[in-house]
Amino acid sequence: MRFLSLTFALLLFALAQRLVAPEEVARSGVIGKALPAVVRVQGTPLAPGEEGVVGTGFFVSPIRVVTNYHVVRDLTDLTVRLSDGRTYPAERFAVDPGIDIALLTVRGVQAPRVLTLTKTPARSLPLGMGVVLVGFPYGQGPLASYGILSGVGPLEVPTPDPSVGAEVGEYLFTDAPLTVGNSGSPLLSLQGEVIGVVADVIGGPAGVGGIGVAVPGELVAQSIQDLERFGIPQRGWLGASLVSLDELPPVLLRAVGLTTVQGAMVDKVEPGSPAARAGLRGAQRDAQGRLLALGDVILAVEGQAVKDKADVVRLLARHRPGDRVRLQLWREGRRLEVTLTMVARPRR
Structure with missing residues (x-):
């Protein structure tokens, strides 16, 4: 009877709220x-004369706020404003440009509430599920919007700065309306879990012909754990730029005996990186950047075939410094195997 009374009371409350x-x-x-x-995140531009950037963030612990790296990268004198209008100073605690995430420390206040990031892998989230977005579009708000999870996969369009977010193997896409100022907003399930952190909108404001793009919540949760413990991400990384085979001219693939477009070519190798230490070879290009000869082609990671560069990034991200990871390659017309040893990445 008590359960029925409580249920009826909740129903009446819901009806009263329409x-x-x-x-x-x-x-x-x-x-x-x-x-x-x-919270609303803002600050003073480092470069004189530039407009200030306004973004969104949210508490993940009593004193920590997560937002996008690109929101705070060029700002100083950071502040966060709560939904009730109170404003407090903040400072960078640690950053993870590879997935476009920054962790801030807020001074002078304990979080009124914290949000929980999901541990569910992005590919396990059902397409069409309802999602809620809360943020500060154009600095106004907080304002909420609603939509669905439209898709999960790599970002196929070029970004203003390819070095930011380059280690996100697959993003979440949503039709929930969002725009400038929503960067760093939580993308929530109807159970209240943060399934993603908004990073961008492509093709115009979402809901007006655009698509919202978010970093998967389980990837952000992993990053925050690393940043809190080590100050830098511990995600496995190759240390080389990649190009999916289906982006390359078929004539170049045939010239080295490749009959598949499943895989990723090593383009540029960073000195001192796991790729460099394992002897991976990058592509040859002319002074104008035109491709002259293919670099090593990654066909599989730890025996798991890869479809494209996003697969390589995703599979390597599972590993930690000290792990040994086998790569199956195609080089100069033959298959071979090399072993990478994951190392702690340099601070940026």
Whole structure:
């Protein structure tokens, strides 16, 4: 009887709030709980004369806020503003440009609420699931929007700075409306878990012909754990830029005996990186950047065939410094295997 009374009371409350459908009730509850944890992030541009950047972040612990690296990269005198208007100073604690994440320390306040990042792999999230977005578009807000999880996969369009976010193997895509200022916003499931951190919008504002792009929550959770413990990400990395085979001229592939477009070519190798230490060879290009000869082609990681460069990034990200990882390659018309030893990446 007590359960029935409580259920009836909740139903009456929902009706009083003009929320009838169960999904409306769930959505409203998620937004209400998220609002105290979401903050506006802003600061003073390092370069004189430039406009200040406004973004969004959210508390993941009593004193830590996560946001995008590209939001705070060129700012000083950082502050965060809570949903109730109170403003507090903040400073960078650690950054992870590879997945476009920054962790801030907020001074003078304990978080009114913290949000929990999912541990569910991106590819296990069901397409079409409802998602809620809370942030500060154009600095206004906090404002909420709603949509679905539209897709999971690599980002195929060029970004303004290829070095930022280069280690995100696959992104979440959503039709939930978002725009300038939403960078760093939490993308939440209807259970209240953060399934992604908004990083960009492609093709114009989402909901107006654009697509929202978010870094998967389980990848961000892994990064935060590393940043708190070590100050730098411990995610496995190759230390080389890659090009998916299906982006290359077929004539070049045939010239080295390749009959598949499943794989990723090593383009440029960073000195001192795991790729360099394992002897991986990069591509040859002319002064204008035109491809003259292929670099090593990665066909598999630890025996698992790769489809494209996103697969390579995703599979290597599972490993930690000290791990030995086998790569199956195609070089000069023959298959061979090399072993990478993962190392701690340099601080940036």
